[in-house]
Amino acid sequence: MSSFANRLTQGLEPYTPGEQPKEPGLIKLNTNENPFGPGPKVREAIASFPLEALRLYPDPESVQLRSKLAEAAGLSPEQVFVGNGSDEILAFIFQTFFEAKGEPLLFPEKTYSFYEVYAKRYGIPCLTLPLDADEQIDVTAFDRPSQAVILANPNAPTGCLLTPPEIAELCAQNEERLVVVDEAYIDFAPEGMTALSLLARFANLLVVQTYSKSRSLAGLRIGMAYGSPELVNDLSKQKNCFNSYPLDRLAQTLARAALEEGGYYRHCCAVVRNTREEVAETLRGMGFFVTRSHANFLWIRHPEQTGEELYKALRSRRFLVRHWQRPGFRDFLRVTVGSAEDMGIFQRALAEIIQYNGSVSEVER
Structure with a gap:
């Protein structure tokens, strides 16, 4: 660290992203990317994108994209905010709505680790609440004095899901308290599980x-x-103090194209869900504890081998999965649901590692 870093920077503990391969031949199941590529309309939009337009700044308010997103969600454009990935938006949320004093911000003990990173970065007091024995979030535990609530739904890394009535209960506990629901994985859950339908009832959502x-x-x-x-206007004020042009021209164009092919993405998500359930059933048969995931990953634990042992054994077999050394996390692995072929290879590798003698079924393509 340089001698010029201020005291805040000196004390930062940054978020650690999943490993990106630097060698060929690895099976990458560690960053929850989709095994399918972008849809045909996105490919067409890339091919026809006018490169000369890149000399011009993009629309700072992403009006066309916000209008299309609003239409798809049954909302007004004034209810939609866009940014460079949900992580940037989460950073704006922490800057805009949470205070560095007073009651704590609440989030689950096991959840997306960026929440804790942001809280420390902005000096926001926080209180983490434990999950139950099945790795589920207990909504009633959040009914306590607090400045706000943030949680991932489905939760990461457990994959467990809260239903809209449970989110409504959370919002109703204190309608003067903001509730932020991070739905990065919601499209892998059953239809109708998004909290978007609750926006008409709760101004604190x-x-x-x-x-x-x-x-x-x-x-x-x-x-x-x-x-x-x-709320969206508050976020826009924060954004315009930081970066007036968050989404570039290409991103806005391709996002609009992606909105037009819902059928393709629904099909891809259905395939991922089916693969997830097949693999989960097989792993349970091999003796693993596997949560009831509604995301595009599995949260698994073996009763006889530690998470670190499994991680190293898989890495030696050229698999990348996610493992944390934090208390409560270290016995588990988070495994992205990849292609049927990759998941079949993964299952056989795990069976070899734990010396499982039963049959390992092939994942349907």
């Missing part, structure tokens, strides 16, 4: 989504937030 997962656009960084016009 903010829903964050992304095109990195279900829309196969992780490389573009497209995120969105939905809430009341007042």
Whole structure:
């Protein structure tokens, strides 16, 4: 660290992203990317994109994209905010709505680790609440004095899901308290599980989504937030103090194209869900504890081998999965649901590692 870093920077503990392969031949199941590529309309939009337009700044308010997102969600454009992936939007949320004093911000003990990073970065007091024995979030535990609530739904890394009535209960506990629901993985849950339908009832609800997962656009960084016009206006004020042009021209164009092919993405998500359930059933048969995931990953634990042992054994077999050394996390692995072929190879590798003698079924393509 340089001698010029201020005291805040000196004390930062940054978020650690999943490993990106630097060698060929690895099976990458560690960053929850979609095994399917972008849809045909996105490919067409790339091919026809006018390169000369890149000399011009993009629309700072992403009006066309916000209008299309609003139409798809049954909302007004004034209820939609967009940014460079949901992570940037989460950073704006922490800067805009949470205070560095007073009651704590609440989030689950096991959840997206960026929440804790942001809280420390902005000096926001926080309180983490434990999950139950099945790795589920207990909504009633959040009914306590607090400045706000943030949680991922489905939760990451557990994959467990809260239903809209449970989110409504959370919002109703204190309608003067903001509730942020991070729905990065919602498209892998059953239809109708998004909290967007609750926005008409609760002015204290903010829903964050992304095109990195279900829309196969992780490389573009497209995120969105939905809430009341007042909440969106607050976020816009913060954004315009930081970066007036968050989404570039290409990202806006391809995001609009992705919106037009819902059928393709629904099919891809259905295939991922089916693969997830087949693999989960097989792993349970092999003796693993596997949560009831509604995301595009599995949260698994073996009763006889530690998470670190499994991680190293898989890495030696050229698999990348996610493992954390934090308390409560270290016995688990988070495994992205990849292609049917990759998941079949993964299952056989795990069976070899734990010396499982039963049959391992092939994953249907």
